Amino acid sequence: MQSPALLLVITGFFLGLTFPFGKLAHTQGLSPIVWAWWVSAGSSIGLVMIRAVTGRSIRLEPRYVQFYFLSCIVALVIPNLLIFSVIPKLGAGFTGLLITLSPVFTLTMSSILSVRVPNRLGLAALAIGFVGAVIVALTRGEVTQPASFGWVFAGLGIPFSLAIGNVYRTMAWPDGAEPLELATGSNIAAALVLLMVVWLHPEASLPGGLLSVSGLAFITVVASTCMFPFFFQLQFVGGPTYLSQIGYVGAMVALFVGTVFLSERYSWITWAGAIVIFLGVSLSARSMKDQDNG
Structure with a gap:
């Protein structure tokens, strides 16, 4: 699949399910660390099965292994631990809104690293996105359970870490590597890193209640397994x-599911802050398009 727009919708849909699924896991008493490990x-397992069906393995050359582990730490391990930790405090929908700041952070880092320097419209987008972030942060999550600013600050680490991963993968993408291959290797690396975190954490252990939510755990893994091939393909083409x-x-998916079902x-x-954020990120996307056309 080579259509960036279609890949964007599919990947975003599965990403949006991550937040309500994570909240449901918390309500059942699962540790964020254990849940993050299980997702990876x-x-x-799912991605390895797909690779096996296609008769392809993953390469273990040093540059590939380095990509797997560095990519997984900034784009999977840190964001997932933060997501599943802050969702109980901020709500699934609010946490989903924080992810919309990732384009603004990505554009900023790209310009700092001279990967892509923003034009005037891009700079305006950064300013508008920041204003929206401040508005959303001041509301501190759900009406019924406002969180401390410490949790909001922790939540802002999610889009920041994701932005680092976005830029890193583009800069470090091995020549000739397949998106599905890198998706598989990065998830295996993330599972190994998180397994070590579970082992070192005094309050986390396996299976950690996973058996009691086997249905939810299975659905979450199916959604995650479906997302990652599209995610890395979108990185490659977009x-x-x-x-x-x-x-x-x-x-949008997280807000809808959180409001309607949770x-x-x-x-x-x-909601006003969300609109401002969407305006900022829309201008950000427009600025990138103008630069590509120019």
Whole structure:
């Protein structure tokens, strides 16, 4: 599949399911660390099965292994641990909104690293996105359970870490590597890193309640396994900033599911901030398109 727009919608849809699924896992008493490990481990199994069916393995050359582990730490391990930790405090929908800041952070890092320097419209987008982030952050999550600013600050680490991953994968993508191959290797690396975290954490252990939510665990892994091939394919054909826009779709899915199915409630200020963020990221996307055409 080579259509960036279609890849964006599909990847964003599966990403949006991550947040309500994570909240449901928390309500069943699962540790964020254990749940993050399961998502990566289960996805690894699914992706390895896909590779086996196609008769292809994953390369273990040093540059590939380095890519797997560095990519997984900044784009999978850190974001997932933060996501599943802050969702109980901020709500699934609110956490999804924070992901929409990833394009702004990605554009900023790209310009700092001279990967892509923003034009005037891009700079305006950064300013507008920042204003929206401040508005959303001040509401501190759900109306019924406002969180401390510490949790909001932790939540902002999610799009920041994702942005690092977006830029890194483009800069370090091995020549001739297949998207599915890198998706598989990165998830295996993430599962290994998170397994070590589980082993070292005094309050986390396996299976950690996973057996009691086997249905939810299975559905989550299916969604995650479906997402990653599209995710890495989108990175390959669209680049870091276009990929980062999956947060738009993911936020809409998370807000819809959180509001309709999980009874989450957000103030009008949160929704106003969301609109400002969408305006900022839309201008960000427009600026990137103008630069590509120019």
